[in-house]
Amino acid sequence: MIISLTSHDSISDPFPPSQPVPPEIFFGRDDLVSDYASLVVRNEQTRLAILGSGGMGKTSTALHVLHHSDVVTRYRDHRYFVGCDAVTSADALAALILQIMRVPSTAGENIVTVLHRALVSAPLTLLLLDNFETVWDVNSRRDRIIDLLQKIVNAKSVWLILTMRGTMPPSGISWTRFGSLPQLLPPDAKRTFLAINPSLNNGDRRDEEC
Numbered sequence: 001m002i003i004s005l006t007s008h009d010s011i012s013d014p015f016p017p018s019q020p021v022p023p024e025i026f027f028g029r030d031d032l033v034s035d036y037a038s039l040v041v042r043n044e045q046t047r048l049a050i051l052g053s054g055g056m057g058k059t060s061t062a063l064h065v066l067h068h069s070d071v072v073t074r075y076r077d078h079r080y081f082v083g084c085d086a087v088t089s090a091d092a093l094a095a096l097i098l099q100i101m102r103v104p105s106t107a108g109e110n111i112v113t114v115l116h117r118a119l120v121s122a123p124l125t126l127l128l129l130d131n132f133e134t135v136w137d138v139n140s141r142r143d144r145i146i147d148l149l150q151k152i153v154n155a156k157s158v159w160l161i162l163t164m165r166g167t168m169p170p171s172g173i174s175w176t177r178f179g180s181l182p183q184l185l186p187p188d189a190k191r192t193f194l195a196i197n198p199s200l201n202n203g204d205r206r207d208e209e210c
Contacts, residue, residue: 020081022063025195028188029061032181036061037068039177040126040159047153049162049169049178056181058163059130065161066128075159078125084134090144093135097127112148119155127152132164146172 039046050058065071066079080100087093094115098105103118105111119125136145149170153160162169169178184192194201 020063020083022067023060025192026057026060026064027191027195028184029057029064033061033064033068036065036161037071040065040068040161041070041074044176045153045156045159046176047160047162047173049164049175050181051164051166051169051178052181054165056183058181061181062128062130062161062163066126071126075124075126078123079128080125081128081130084129084131087135088138089135090141090148093129093145094148112144112151115148116151116154119152119158122155122157125155125158126161127158128161128163130163132162132170133166136164136170142170146170149173 036048036050039048050062052058063081066081071079080097082093082097082100084093084096087096091111094111095105098111098115098118101118101122103114105114136142149160150172152158153173167180169175183189
């Protein structure tokens with residue numbers, strides 16, 4: 001079950017929105033997806049940060065990892081996509097994750113503690129925090145964000161994928177791997193462009209024939 005919350009949805013909505021699927025237009029990163037998937041399905045807990053500038057394809061790559069056949073086989077319905085676009089605090093992010101996992105919280109309890117307890121008792125789980133720069137860059141209390149991340153990775157049955165703009169992931173976490181997504185090779189970039197703009201295909205073919 002892969003469920004996300006977009007910036008147009010309220011965290012208080014009773015039902016999470018529809019799950020995202022990997023984009024069909026996706027070229028040049030199959031080997032990278034397979035490499036990331038091999039990390040995610042290994043027995044040792046993995047913390048993977050996919051970095052880079054906006055528009056590089058971080059979310060697309062992460063979604064293809066989340067839907068990789070080996071990843072689906074290992075985690076089945078315990079794969080969760082969490083879009084961080086709409087949250088600006090640790091408490092809001094914890095509440096969002098709980099909503100997506102459909103874990104109820106009790107009024108008066110610290111929401112981050114509730115999340116930690118839920119994750120510690122959870123089965124093998126893959127958690128993808130997408131566009132994490134939103135909550136990371138705008139928040140003046142990064143110590144609370146780091147505390148939340150530390151509580152997530154403290155749950156030994158939880159594997160973590162994080163995507164965010166930038167060249168360095170959040171501090172305070174021992175990342176298994178992090179790095180910026182490489183640019184597409186020119187042929188793959190061209191295929192992507194023409195797939196997005198199919199009306200230009202005929203003109204492109206005429207140029208090749210000249």
